[in-house]
Amino acid sequence: MPKLLIFDVADTVLALPVGGVCEVLPVPLLSRPPQTPLLIEGFFNLRGAAASVVRLDVLLGLAGGGAAIYAPLLLLKPGAMGTGAGPLALLVDRVRGIRAVAASAVLPVSETGSLNGCVVAEVADGGPLIHLLSLERLLLEKERRCITEHRALAARRLAGLGDAG
DSSP, X not given: OOEEEEEEETTEEEEEEGGGXXXXXXXXXXXXXXXXXXXXXXXXXXXXXXXXXXXXXXXXXXXXOSOOTTOEEXXXXXXXXXXXXXXXXXEOSEXXXXXXXXXXXXXEOOGGGSGGGOEEEEEOSSSSOXXXXXXXXXXXXXXXXXXHHHXXXXXXXXXXXXXXX
């Protein structure tokens, strides 16, 4: 039985395999330099490294409202989504919890059923329909490069602060 982290984004129930997520964090104070694309909510200092925060509502084309004061971040495993070794977090509206689901409840979805094939399955286990996402397919190559470039700028900025940050 796969274990999934279930969460909400813009009234849509989504999930990721638990193995792709390091931890759930509250949204810290974010830096958002000028000309940062809407896809990136901002950056924060995570143990000395510039961590990017990606808006999942924007990425998936859902009508969201940005960072709520108590919104959680899903800190992904290093190298997730192909954006390099720097920390990356997804902004979500609410975390519902971790659930083990029966393999029979996981229904595969065609790669053409979502942008870039990022929804790989739907989980129907008696509650609301859950869309299972693939971290590897969430970003287009252009989005990966954008996040990587902007994180590098944030990292240089953070390094320039020395011990003051």
